[in-house]
Amino acid sequence: MAGTPRDRARARTMADIVRIGRQHLATDGAAALSLRAVARDLGVVSSAVYRYVKSRDELLTLLVVDGYDELGDAVDRALDEVAADDFVGRQSAIARAVRAWGLAEPATYALLFGGPVPGYRAPAEQTTVPGTRVVLALVRVWSEAYAAGRLAPPPAEVASPGLLAGFAAVREEIGADVPDDVVAAALFAWAALFGCISWEIFGQYGPDGVGDPEALFELHLVRLSAAVGLID
Amino acid sequence: MAGTPRDRARARTMADIVRIGRQHLATDGAAALSLRAVARDLGVVSSAVYRYVKSRDELLTLLVVDGYDELGDAVDRALDEVAADDFVGRQSAIARAVRAWGLAEPATYALLFGGPVPGYRAPAEQTTVPGTRVVLALVRVWSEAYAAGRLAPPPAEVASPGLLAGFAAVREEIGADVPDDVVAAALFAWAALFGCISWEIFGQYGPDGVGDPEALFELHLVRLSAAVGLID
DNA sequence: TCCTAACAGAGAGCACTGCTCTCGATCACC
DNA sequence: GGTGATCGAGAGCAGTGCTCTCTGTTAGGA
Numbered sequence: 001m002a003g004t005p006r007d008r009a010r011a012r013t014m015a016d017i018v019r020i021g022r023q024h025l026a027t028d029g030a031a032a033l034s035l036r037a038v039a040r041d042l043g044v045v046s047s048a049v050y051r052y053v054k055s056r057d058e059l060l061t062l063l064v065v066d067g068y069d070e071l072g073d074a075v076d077r078a079l080d081e082v083a084a085d086d087f088v089g090r091q092s093a094i095a096r097a098v099r100a101w102g103l104a105e106p107a108t109y110a111l112l113f114g115g116p117v118p119g120y121r122a123p124a125e126q127t128t129v130p131g132t133r134v135v136l137a138l139v140r141v142w143s144e145a146y147a148a149g150r151l152a153p154p155p156a157e158v159a160s161p162g163l164l165a166g167f168a169a170v171r172e173e174i175g176a177d178v179p180d181d182v183v184a185a186a187l188f189a190w191a192a193l194f195g196c197i198s199w200e201i202f203g204q205y206g207p208d209g210v211g212d213p214e215a216l217f218e219l220h221l222v223r224l225s226a227a228v229g230l231i232d
Numbered sequence: 233m234a235g236t237p238r239d240r241a242r243a244r245t246m247a248d249i250v251r252i253g254r255q256h257l258a259t260d261g262a263a264a265l266s267l268r269a270v271a272r273d274l275g276v277v278s279s280a281v282y283r284y285v286k287s288r289d290e291l292l293t294l295l296v297v298d299g300y301d302e303l304g305d306a307v308d309r310a311l312d313e314v315a316a317d318d319f320v321g322r323q324s325a326i327a328r329a330v331r332a333w334g335l336a337e338p339a340t341y342a343l344l345f346g347g348p349v350p351g352y353r354a355p356a357e358q359t360t361v362p363g364t365r366v367v368l369a370l371v372r373v374w375s376e377a378y379a380a381g382r383l384a385p386p387p388a389e390v391a392s393p394g395l396l397a398g399f400a401a402v403r404e405e406i407g408a409d410v411p412d413d414v415v416a417a418a419l420f421a422w423a424a425l426f427g428c429i430s431w432e433i434f435g436q437y438g439p440d441g442v443g444d445p446e447a448l449f450e451l452h453l454v455r456l457s458a459a460v461g462l463i464d
Numbered sequence: 465t466c467c468t469a470a471c472a473g474a475g476a477g478c479a480c481t482g483c484t485c486t487c488g489a490t491c492a493c494c
Numbered sequence: 495g496g497t498g499a500t501c502g503a504g505a506g507c508a509g510t511g512c513t514c515t516c517t518g519t520t521a522g523g524a
Contacts, residue, residue: 006520199427
């Protein structure tokens with residue numbers, strides 16, 4: 001793709017670093033991610049890696065962005081197979097895609113949605129854009145459902161007027177005419193969905209786990225649709 | 233409490249180690265927890281700490297147990313101030329106590345409910361008992377509410393019969409006569425509650441955050457009661 | 465074509481980590 | 495009083511992130 005062979009070699013090395021980093025992330029977890037180990041697997045001395053990656057934190061950021069991208073792609077692929085007016089189906093498809101991806105890549109999922117890695121703060125300017133893909137996909141479903149008159153959340157008294165400060169992107173996407181309780185219901189569903197998924201992936205259901213996590217998740221999806229007010 | 237002065241000194245040193253460890257946990261996070269730094273703050277050389285704590289993982293386990301205990305105490309204190317038959321109030325009190333404690337101790341909260349710390353697996357035999365205090369408190373509320381005829385979750389087709397394998401303690405506590413959809417609703421509420429709290433504490437609402445997180449949480453509580461089927 | 469400057473990797477080194485070992489000093493108990 | 499367990503200090507090993515210097519290579523301009 002790029003001009004000089006040096007450029008191509010650099011791009012390939014860069015991709016190798018991310019690939020090896022993801023492998024180590026999957027096997028050892030986020031905080032055990034070691035630039036030296038990546039260098040060893042790359043067949044190179046540790047200081048050479050610093051020609052490509054400024055620091056361990058920057059490698060983490062690369063992996064965060066990579067993870068968001070992959071998750072976003074998985075969600076988009078899942079949405080392609082559901083009719084545009086099947087809003088319950090679309091929401092469920094997003095949820096199932098996130099869960100499946102998280103179960104397949106638990107370490108990356110933990111990096112994105114688990115507790116923050118100590119001493120590491122994801123730089124907002126690089127991660128927010130790909131990081132909002134999932135929630136934007138959800139918001140799009142809810143927004144379209146509302147426009148189609150297929151979303152009527154059970155009202156909960158919305159008191160605070162400044163409740164939805166921030167969320168500029170989401171607010172813009174969902175449309176200014178959507179009432180606040182719909183937005184509140186959406187935020188609840190968003191957090192609750194990731195709560196269900198994280199609970200399962202992080203093993204909070206206990207050492208024995210639940211008998212049939214897939215079936216339980218499907219039940220959760222039904223309650224989730226009800227909570228957000230989606231009409232089938 | 234203890235016999236020889238040596239025993240008392242040991243107990244005090246042990247408590248100091250946990251206290252200093254919690255301080256470092258709060259300031260630096262879980263994976264940055266360093267036995268050497270704890271030793272420095274304790275005014276002792278690093279190898280001396282190994283007389284008290286077998287490894288860094290064991291210190292983490294101590295902090296996990298400590299955190300579960302403190303959270304459980306906070307929940308119990310909150311429950312003391314709500315009438316026994318105010319089931320919605322009791323569930324909300326538990327939820328607010330967890331949220332308040334998590335906001336006050338985000339690092340410990342992350343240690344308990346965030347992604348797993350790399351390379352560290354909490355030993356089940358020591359952590360499961362204090363770790364179930366919160367969910368058992370929730371289950372008690374739901375169980376009593378069901379017995380009082382004040383819990384009627386919107387049904388979601390419960391298909392899989394082996395869905396609730398595991399959960400021996402919870403099953404025993406909630407009673408065998410509780411139908412499966414109530415248990416499923418409880419599991420949903422449990423995971424969704426911690427999803428809402430984690431979402432806020434881990435900053436997933438975005439860099440700008442939400443305008444009034446406290447008010448939003450109260451709205452979430454209303455939806456949570458509705459989802460679990462609690463009748464006010 | 466040659467020269468220069470950017471680049472890539474190697475290696476040493478610093479400060480830190482978890483953890484183990486040995487060696488005196490102290491304490492509890494017989 | 496003697497004795498064995500305990501405690502702390504210190505050295506040491508292997509690993510980490512990261513910086514520095516040095517050498518070889520490559521790309522692009524004169």
